[in-house]
Amino acid sequence: MTVHRMPAAEVSLCVGLVRRLLGEQHPDLADLPVEVLANGWDNLVCRLGEEFLVRLPRRAMAADLLAHEQRWLPELADRLPLPVPTPVRVGRPTAEYPWPWSVVPFFTGRIVARSELDDPWSAAAAIGGFLDALHAPAAGEAPVNPARGIPLAGRAEGVLTGLAHVDAADRVTALQIWERVGAAPVWDGPPVWLHGDLHPANILVDRGRISAVIDFGDITSGDPATDLSVAWMLFTAEQRAALRQAYGRADEATWERARGWALALALAFLSHSADNPLMHDIGERTLRAVLA
Numbered sequence: 001m002t003v004h005r006m007p008a009a010e011v012s013l014c015v016g017l018v019r020r021l022l023g024e025q026h027p028d029l030a031d032l033p034v035e036v037l038a039n040g041w042d043n044l045v046c047r048l049g050e051e052f053l054v055r056l057p058r059r060a061m062a063a064d065l066l067a068h069e070q071r072w073l074p075e076l077a078d079r080l081p082l083p084v085p086t087p088v089r090v091g092r093p094t095a096e097y098p099w100p101w102s103v104v105p106f107f108t109g110r111i112v113a114r115s116e117l118d119d120p121w122s123a124a125a126a127i128g129g130f131l132d133a134l135h136a137p138a139a140g141e142a143p144v145n146p147a148r149g150i151p152l153a154g155r156a157e158g159v160l161t162g163l164a165h166v167d168a169a170d171r172v173t174a175l176q177i178w179e180r181v182g183a184a185p186v187w188d189g190p191p192v193w194l195h196g197d198l199h200p201a202n203i204l205v206d207r208g209r210i211s212a213v214i215d216f217g218d219i220t221s222g223d224p225a226t227d228l229s230v231a232w233m234l235f236t237a238e239q240r241a242a243l244r245q246a247y248g249r250a251d252e253a254t255w256e257r258a259r260g261w262a263l264a265l266a267l268a269f270l271s272h273s274a275d276n277p278l279m280h281d282i283g284e285r286t287l288r289a290v291l292a
Contacts, residue, residue, distance in 0.1 A: 006041050006275065009058040013044040018054050021097060026089050029103065042217065048103060053089065056101045063099035065217025068143060070102060070187070076193060082130050083107060083212040107214070109206030110232065113199075113278055118208030124231070124239040126210040127203070128246030131227055135192040138221035148196045149222020151186045152257055153265040162267025166287065173291050174263060181260030185253045187190050187223035196220040198230045200282050224250070225257035230288040232262035233282060259292065263290045 015034050022030040032049030039045075042062035046054045057063040073086040083105070091101035111117075117123045147154070159178055163171050195202070196218030204212040227252060231240040244250050250258065269283030 004271075005233045007059060008038075009044075010060060011058070011099075013039070013056055013058060015046065017097060018044075018046050018048075018056065021056075021094065021101065022048075022163070025091055025254075026103065029089070047106065051106055053085075053104050053106050054101065055104060055257075056091075056097070057099050060099070062217070064270045066102060067100055068219050069216045070100060073216055076134065079136075080130060080133050080213075082126065082210065084216065085214050085246050085276050090160070102234055107204055107206075107212040109203045109204035112203045112210070113201045113282055114203045115205040115237075116208065116211075117205060120235060120239045121242045123205075123210045124235050124243035125246040127230060128212060128248075130210075130241035131195075131198075131224070132247045132249070134195065135224045135227070137190040138193045141223040142191065142193065143219060144222070145192075145196055145218060145220035148218060149191065149194050149220050149226050151223070152182055152184075152260045152264070154260075156182070158271075159264050159267055162264075162271045165267070170287070170291060174267075174287075177263060177290060178260065181256045184256035184260070187225065187254070187257070191221040194220050194222055194224065194227050196226065198227045199233055199269075199279075200230075201278060203230075218228065223254075223257065225254050226261050228254065228258035229265055229286075231260035232259060232266075235289075237292070259290060262286050266290060 015036060018034050019030065029048065035047045037045045037047050037053070042058060042065060044056045044058060048054050055066060055084045057066050067255045069085070070087050070090055073084055077084050077086040085104040087102040087104050089103035093099055163174055166174065195213065195216060197215060201212065202215040203210060204214060235243060244255065266286035269279045269288065273279035273283060
């Protein structure tokens with residue numbers, strides 16, 4: 001198995017740096033308490049007072065993702081039915097810190113991967129409605145991702161590699177499904193806006209209900225089936241039908257491709273999460289749903 005360890009930070013990050021950046025660029029926020037919440041794969045995330053988070057990229061690649069959020073979320077947020085982390089302040093690079101950074105709203109709740117849903121059917125409908133609102137035709141200058149929103153054929157190599165990590169019986173079934181979904185007609189509509197990385201660690205639940213969608217760094221455009229794959233990551237077949245009904249425009253070919261995306265992403269999560277049990281569990285659950 002390929003082991004993907006968390007990449008090292010490319011800059012030195014600490015609470016003192018956060019305070020200095022705030023003091024220089026947003027002095028009205030500089031007296032609020034700062035507390036480290038997560039030092040993640042891409043960002044240092046700090047709680048800032050009661051209402052905000054500060055997100056500082058740990059590496060250059062993550063800085064590009066944060067810049068995507070800064071550029072596009074303000075344009076998309078108003079038409080989305082769930083809260084998203086639109087930056088309330090934008091930070092500039094300085095001599096001490098080389099990249100853009102953001103102050104975003106703090107949302108109460110926990111990721112759905114670590115929570116229970118009171119009513120999975122209404123949660124499925126909430127996500128379907130969210131995706132229906134998000135998946136509008138994308139502007140000409142919308143970002144394009146070489147790995148998301150693309151025809152499924154572009155994921156074939158990763159799927160075939162990933163199948164080496166599952167047992168023989170599952171491999172046979174998965175290959176049959178992959179061949180079937182690969183035969184579905186490709187997306188021939190205009191590229192639509194995509195979250196690009198919609199999985200149970202990027203959806204928040206508060207008091208048992210879906211409360212926000214976070215982490216839009218991979219925001220892109222293309223085939224809506226990429227995002228619709230979340231249906232297999234969270235829901236039973238009956239609940240998936242509620243998501244599809246709320247979404248309202250997934251024809252049979254799109255739904256088939258969405259299942260293909262769920263398989264491709266499940267195998268990616270299983271192959272690349274040696275030190276991330278959370279993502280491994282999401283991959284395992286998704287694979288079970290796709291094969292069922």
